[in-house]
Amino acid sequence: MRKLLFILLLLSTSAGLRAEDGHQLWLRKQQAVPVKVVSSATNSPVVAMAKQELQQGWRGKAGASVSLTLKKDKAIKYDGFRLIPNGVQATTEAGLLYGVFEMLRRQQTGQAVSEGLLNPSYEHRLLNHWDNPDGSVERGYAGQSIFWRKDNALVTTAEDKTRWQQYARANASVGINGAVINNVNASQLILTPEYLVRVKAIADAFRPYGVKVYLAVKFTSPALLGGLKTSDPLDPAVAAWWQSKTKEIYKLVPDFGGFLVKASSEGQPGPQDYGRTHADGANMLADAVKPYGGMVMWRAFVYSPNDKDRAKQAYNEFVPLDGKFRDNVIIQVKNGPVDFQPREPFSPLFGALKKTSVMPEFQITQEYLGHAIDLVFLSTMWEECLQSDTYQAGTGSTVARCTDGSVYPQKHTAMAGVSNVGLDTNWTGHDFAQANWYAFGRLAWNNSLKSAQIADEWLKLTFYGATAPQSAAPKYAADWNTNFLAPVKQMMLDSRETAVNYSMPLGLHHIMSATRGHYGPGPWWAPPKMRADWTPPYYHQADSTGVGFNRTRTGSNAVSQYHEPLASQLNDPQTCPDEYLLWFHHLPWDFRMKSGHTLWEELGYHYDKGVQQVRQFQKVWDKAQPYVDAERFAVVQYKLRSQSGNAVQWKDACLLYFQQFSHMPLPAAIEPPA
Ligand code: GCW
Numbered sequence: 053m054r055k056l057l058f059i060l061l062l063l064s065t066s067a068g069l070r071a072e073d074g075h076q077l078w079l080r081k082q083q084a085v086p087v088k089v090v091s092s093a094t095n096s097p098v099v100a101m102a103k104q105e106l107q108q109g110w111r112g113k114a115g116a117s118v119s120l121t122l123k124k125d126k127a128i129k130y131d132g133f134r135l136i137p138n139g140v141q142a143t144t145e146a147g148l149l150y151g152v153f154e155m156l157r158r159q160q161t162g163q164a165v166s167e168g169l170l171n172p173s174y175e176h177r178l179l180n181h182w183d184n185p186d187g188s189v190e191r192g193y194a195g196q197s198i199f200w201r202k203d204n205a206l207v208t209t210a211e212d213k214t215r216w217q218q219y220a221r222a223n224a225s226v227g228i229n230g231a232v233i234n235n236v237n238a239s240q241l242i243l244t245p246e247y248l249v250r251v252k253a254i255a256d257a258f259r260p261y262g263v264k265v266y267l268a269v270k271f272t273s274p275a276l277l278g279g280l281k282t283s284d285p286l287d288p289a290v291a292a293w294w295q296s297k298t299k300e301i302y303k304l305v306p307d308f309g310g311f312l313v314k315a316s317s318e319g320q321p322g323p324q325d326y327g328r329t330h331a332d333g334a335n336m337l338a339d340a341v342k343p344y345g346g347m348v349m350w351r352a353f354v355y356s357p358n359d360k361d362r363a364k365q366a367y368n369e370f371v372p373l374d375g376k377f378r379d380n381v382i383i384q385v386k387n388g389p390v391d392f393q394p395r396e397p398f399s400p401l402f403g404a405l406k407k408t409s410v411m412p413e414f415q416i417t418q419e420y421l422g423h424a425i426d427l428v429f430l431s432t433m434w435e436e437c438l439q440s441d442t443y444q445a446g447t448g449s450t451v452a453r454c455t456d457g458s459v460y461p462q463k464h465t466a467m468a469g470v471s472n473v474g475l476d477t478n479w480t481g482h483d484f485a486q487a488n489w490y491a492f493g494r495l496a497w498n499n500s501l502k503s504a505q506i507a508d509e510w511l512k513l514t515f516y517g518a519t520a521p522q523s524a525a526p527k528y529a530a531d532w533n534t535n536f537l538a539p540v541k542q543m544m545l546d547s548r549e550t551a552v553n554y555s556m557p558l559g560l561h562h563i564m565s566a567t568r569g570h571y572g573p574g575p576w577w578a579p580p581k582m583r584a585d586w587t588p589p590y591y592h593q594a595d596s597t598g599v600g601f602n603r604t605r606t607g608s609n610a611v612s613q614y615h616e617p618l619a620s621q622l623n624d625p626q627t628c629p630d631e632y633l634l635w636f637h638h639l640p641w642d643f644r645m646k647s648g649h650t651l652w653e654e655l656g657y658h659y660d661k662g663v664q665q666v667r668q669f670q671k672v673w674d675k676a677q678p679y680v681d682a683e684r685f686a687v688v689q690y691k692l693r694s695q696s697g698n699a700v701q702w703k704d705a706c707l708l709y710f711q712q713f714s715h716m717p718l719p720a721a722i723e724p725p726a
Pocket residue numbers: 182190191236237314318353391392419
């Protein structure tokens with residue numbers, strides 16, 4: 053009997069139960085104290101969820117009550133809320149739910165649940181899933197799709213529903229209120245009646261959490277599905293097809309959010325195939341969803357093989373169309389002008405489109421940042437972009453303010469993040485990649501939040517007390533703060549710069565391996581006949597005279613797409629920040645850096661520093677062992693070891709590769725100046 057008990061105990065503390073630690077994300081089960089919830093709102097599914105969350109999570113005084121009140125209040129924007137003494141006030145049901153999650157977050161992270169008004173920065177806070185109908189996920193590193201699969205594709209099981217609900221709950225807990233549930237490289241299949249039934253099932257599962265469903269659509273759907281001769285946006289039959297398809301969707305999903313479109317980009321069809329503009333295409337779709345309050349998010353990720361500088365194309369195509377879009381169209385712009393690289397300057401479209409709604413698109417999935425192997429906290433990268441000053445309407449016209457309605461009177465505001473979620477038990481592949489999902493939601497809610505606060509919250513919610521039932525003891529709290537929270541938070545905050553150091557420092561970009569799915573180095577990759585703009589040498593331009601892409605006034609002149617004084621600052625290598633130096637300049641190997649190093653030495657220093665930093669992360673994590681359950685500790689430790697190897701590969705490969713052009717010896721001691 054004893055033996056049996058022992059085995060049971062072992063089982064319950066090993067794999068099965070432990071995997072659940074990761075599965076719960078930042079929403080771990082709480083020992084709640086019963087609370088009385090008083091609500092003036094009718095008991096809709098969303099309000100019911102808000103009550104349930106309180107009842108499951110609140111740890112107040114026994115017998116206390118919390119009020120949830122729907123009330124007119126002009127100061128409350130969108131689905132924002134007010135925390136009032138022992139309660140939440142909002143103008144929408146979703147606002148009540150977000151208020152409850154805020155109260156719980158504050159309580160669980162040891163902050164005061166004080167009064168205050170909390171409005172979201174953006175009206176729409178969306179995840180974009182690059183999930184294909186066959187269940188694969190483009191650039192996904194956390195298993196297959198949670199929405200689609202190959203076999204039994206259209207049967208909705210109880211397990212599906214539970215997963216969709218858990219996913220929606222996680223989104224709601226950080227304020228995410230929409231999801232595009234299929235890839236922007238869209239299949240027309242998604243609009244067939246069979247698939248729309250599943251779309252409805254997903255929308256039904258999301259609804260109680262205030263999360264709306266959106267679809268990415270293929271521009272040639274009218275021809276492919278409707279048998280039309282063309283998909284020309286100005287053809288009345290095409291417009292009529294979209295109208296009737298939209299009607300069919302809204303019948304199934306009355307709160308459907310709208311369409312996301314990748315058109316005339318990377319081989320996707322679009323209006324330009326018919327001699328029409330992005331505005332013609334977007335407006336036609338916008339008119340179809342308008343009667344139902346729907347939106348069209350039209351991506352600005354466009355470039356073509358003929359372009360001498362890919363970084364310039366989106367600006368060139370979209371700026372002339374400023375003001376020509378319907379008011380329910382938002383132009384969705386990637387943070388940088390090329391493609392989610394470890395570091396890019398902000399896209400010059402931010403702030404330049406003044407009469408058109410613009411939304412930032414960030415990539416949560418780590419396509420160019422180490423997949424689900426490398427530990428990279430992306431919040432600092434997004435914060436850097438959001439806080440960049442575009443100067444487009446004077447000093448202080450940050451990307452954040454140019455997109456959230458503070459600078460231009462945008463009709464709609466939004467932010468999108470390319471999701472890193474898949475079927476893996478821990479949802480995101482790397483346990484620390486959960487922090488990127490969390491951070492995206494928090495920044496979409498409040499675009500001036502600091503990454504340090506976000507990391508702090510996430511670590512407390514995810515790990516506090518994970519191995520200590522006595523976590524309420526003051527001694528545990530003090531030890532945890534010093535030995536776990538402080539060093540692990542610092543590791544997170546340093547991790548993005550570390551990845552930049554060991555992969556693409558000083559403004560280098562797009563020099564990753566093409567053959568390993570963009571993991572690891574590949575600056576040499578340029579097979580004959582390959583499109584030049586898909587090969588790294590197009591971007592680093594290394595030769596015996598130096599390295600870097602000349603985007604100054606003597607080069608491609610991409611600098612001129614930025615507003616003064618930035619344009620001139622970037623144009624001059626003496627004033628261009630080191631971080632962007634080789635993005636904008638082709639410089640000799642012995643160029644003298646601000647540090648006193650030559651450019652060649654500085655490159656060596658950064659690559660080496662990145663390697664040292666990852667080694668330091670390994671030490672930090674080893675010391676974190678007492679505070680983390682065995683499974684997550686071991687997996688993260690193992691992944692850090694791989695990351696360390698990856699960093700060494702990057703350093704060795706890039707320095708050896710570039711050395712054939714620099715002809716300079718490796719710096720004797722790769723040390724920063726004293
Ligand atoms: O980053 C690139 C990716 C493609 C992706 C494309 C895009 C969905 O390599 O996989 O396609 O961007 O954003 O459209």
